[in-house]
Amino acid sequence: MIDRLRKDLINLMRIPGLSGHEDRVRHAIADLLMAEGVESRSDRMGNLITTFEGEANGPSVMLFTHMDQLGFIVRKIEDNGLIRVERLGGVPERALASQAVTLCVGTGKDVDGVLYNKSHHATAPDEKYQVLKAGDVLIDTGHGSRDEVEAAGVRIGTPGVYRPNVLPLAENRIAGTSVDDRAGCAVLLEVARRLKSRENGPTVHLVFSVQEEFNLRGAVVAAQSLKPDMAIQVDLMLATDTPEMADRGDMLLGGGPGISLYSFHGRGTLNGVIPHPSLVRLMEETAENESIPLQRSAQVGVLTDLSYVQLVGEGVASIDVGFPMRYSHSSLEVCDLNDLEALSRLLIAALQSIDAGFPLTRDGQA
Numbered sequence: 001m002i003d004r005l006r007k008d009l010i011n012l013m014r015i016p017g018l019s020g021h022e023d024r025v026r027h028a029i030a031d032l033l034m035a036e037g038v039e040s041r042s043d044r045m046g047n048l049i050t051t052f053e054g055e056a057n058g059p060s061v062m063l064f065t066h067m068d069q070l071g072f073i074v075r076k077i078e079d080n081g082l083i084r085v086e087r088l089g090g091v092p093e094r095a096l097a098s099q100a101v102t103l104c105v106g107t108g109k110d111v112d113g114v115l116y117n118k119s120h121h122a123t124a125p126d127e128k129y130q131v132l133k134a135g136d137v138l139i140d141t142g143h144g145s146r147d148e149v150e151a152a153g154v155r156i157g158t159p160g161v162y163r164p165n166v167l168p169l170a171e172n173r174i175a176g177t178s179v180d181d182r183a184g185c186a187v188l189l190e191v192a193r194r195l196k197s198r199e200n201g202p203t204v205h206l207v208f209s210v211q212e213e214f215n216l217r218g219a220v221v222a223a224q225s226l227k228p229d230m231a232i233q234v235d236l237m238l239a240t241d242t243p244e245m246a247d248r249g250d251m252l253l254g255g256g257p258g259i260s261l262y263s264f265h266g267r268g269t270l271n272g273v274i275p276h277p278s279l280v281r282l283m284e285e286t287a288e289n290e291s292i293p294l295q296r297s298a299q300v301g302v303l304t305d306l307s308y309v310q311l312v313g314e315g316v317a318s319i320d321v322g323f324p325m326r327y328s329h330s331s332l333e334v335c336d337l338n339d340l341e342a343l344s345r346l347l348i349a350a351l352q353s354i355d356a357g358f359p360l361t362r363d364g365q366a
């Protein structure tokens with residue numbers, strides 16, 4: 001399984017898919033599903049959905065992960081050909097200067113560029129510890145004028161991403177662009193491979209969602225049409241095993257999959273997820289039965305699209321699960337394939353143990 005996860009993850013990380021511009025990623029995933037004999041469909045927003053029908057009188061599950069990644073949108077092309085951009089999603093200022101970027105104008109025609117960084121020789125002492133302001137970012141594509149940039153296909157509104165990059169590291173670890181959340185996509189592909197040959201179990205909708213990095217609400221559209229009873233969301237868990245993260249928790253890269261017991265995003269959204277107790281129990285018991293170490297996360301400052309999915313209809317019993325990841329939203333994020341494999345096994349086994357009697361009411365939950 002680990003070799004397949006590596007292959008899928010590497011392939012998917014090489015495909016650009018800015019929020020709202022996920023078409024290439026969606027096509028690639030649909031093709032991978034089709035190669036397994038699994039049909040999928042997409043909705044008007046671009047969510048990719050495949051349904052495995054199961055017990056009619058039991059609860060249905062939406063298991064989802066996002067396809068999109070953060071990046072840039074061209075705001076203005078200067079007369080000299082340098083390009084100004086807006087950020088799309090939480091691109092950190094500290095990860096901007098000197099990055100390679102790809103402006104997506106069409107497969108085979110994409111335009112690479114370099115994010116501006118002031119020449120060091122000309123940097124005054126008081127500038128040395130300042131980060132580039134996002135609004136001041138310039139992309140140099142090598143073209144000498146606006147006309148040449150436009151002739152290459154770049155216009156106001158053209159999407160851009162960190163240039164897709166994959167760097168295999170030691171011990172089954174991988175650095176890459178958009179590990180968040182192509183790793184989740186690779187895990188869901190593993191789940192699909194298992195579900196296609198199962199004999200019983202609940203109805204499961206796998207959803208590869210859109211626009212998570214933009215406004216966290218693409219998956220809501222899928223939930224509104226699928227009306228699931230339960231939702232399980234797969235994304236990164238912030239690894240805390242580097243010095244600057246040490247006091248935020250106890251999430252080790254390579255330490256196994258994790259569940260979130262509490263997430264909250266105070267910066268304006270006032271949203272987060274407190275998981276349904278039955279789903280916490282399901283993950284804990286499954287991990288124990290399968291001898292999978294299960295890590296725990298409880299953090300402010302993180303938020304996933306599950307925050308909105310849980311509020312659909314009469315309420316959707318929800319939980320965030322994930323894999324530890326370092327350096328979130330930087331151009332090279334790091335995950336461990338062993339965690340992805342264990343997460344895939346956890347999800348497959350958890351789904352298999354959901355039956356018609358699965359408790360979703362809060363009565364008797366004390």
Ligand SMILES: [Zn+2]
Pocket residue numbers: 066180181212235236
């Ligand atoms: Zn994510």
